[in-house]
Amino acid sequence: MELDRVDRKLLNAVQHNNRLTTEELGEIAGLSPTACQRRLKRLRDAGVIEADVAIVSPGAVGRPMLMLASITLERDRADIIDRFKQAVRRTPEIMSAYYVTGESDFLLIISVRDMAEYEAFTRRFFHEHSDVKASKTMVVMDRIKASLALPIEE
Amino acid sequence: MELDRVDRKLLNAVQHNNRLTTEELGEIAGLSPTACQRRLKRLRDAGVIEADVAIVSPGAVGRPMLMLASITLERDRADIIDRFKQAVRRTPEIMSAYYVTGESDFLLIISVRDMAEYEAFTRRFFHEHSDVKASKTMVVMDRIKASLALPIEE
DNA sequence: CTTGAAATTATAATCCT
C-alpha cells in the first residue's frame, strides 16, 4: 500500500495516541475529520495499522520487574527452534521475544513480580525445554524507552 | 489503586484491543456498557492504563529490519549513564531501550530500513557518544512476539 | 480517488436506584 504524507502524519499521531478525536486528527493532518477517519480505516483494513492496544502500567498490576534473557539452544535445528518458538508464544510472562543472529539464539523480555517468581519461571521454563544449552539473565534497572513506535518520516 | 476481578478482565481485553465497543466490553466483563466505561475512565485517569496506541506494521512503512544492540559504556559513572539515556530518548530509531545489570549496560532495540541504514546509524550514534566502550549487534531474524501486553491474572 | 453532508451507531455525561 502506498502511503502519502497525510497517511504518515496520521500514523505518527495514532501510534502515540489512538484516542485522538477525528477533529484533532483533522487539525494534525490538515484535512476534514471524515477524510481522516476514512484514511485510518483504510490503514487498519490494509494492515498498516496492525493493532490498537492499551498500554498497562506494570507496577499497577503488580509486575514491576522486567528481565531480559538471552538463550542459546543445543543445536541449530529447524524443528527444535520451531518448538521453542511455539513455547514462547504460549507463555504469557514472555512479553517480547526475538530470534537473533550471534552468540545466542533468542532474546526474551519477561515480566515478573519479583525475583522469586523469575526464579520459578526459569526453573519451570528451562526444565520443560531441555534444548536450552545456555541462558544469561539481565535484570532491567530502568526502562528508558518501552514503546513500539516507529520513526515515520513525513 | 485497587483492582478487582472486573478491572483485570477489562485490562486484559483492552491491552489486546482498545477499540472494542463498550457493549462488547460489557459482555466480557458481565457488566453494563456504562459501568465498563466508567471503570476504564478511572483506570486511565489513575494511570493504570498509561497510553492507548496504534501498532504500525514495520514493513508497511519501509522499516522491515530490527536490530538489537548491547552497549557497554566506558565507566559506570552516573552522569555518563544519564547523558546516554537522554541521547537514547531523543533518538527515534531506538524503539525500546533498557538499562540492565550484567556484562553490558544497555540493550537497544533499533528499527532500520536495511543494513546500510544501520551501519550509518551506529557510525553516527557511537561517534557522538565516545563513552561507548563496546557494542554487540544482533540481527533479528524473527519477531516471535512483539507485544507489551502483561500477563494479568483475573 | 477523494471529499463533505446526512444517517446510523457508539460514547460520554447526567440523573436515578
Added chain:
DNA sequence: AGGATTATAATTTCAAG
C-alpha cells in the same frame, strides 16, 4: 457502587467534485 436516559461525538453510507 451499577443501570437507564439524554446529549455529544464518531462511523458508515451516500452523493458530488
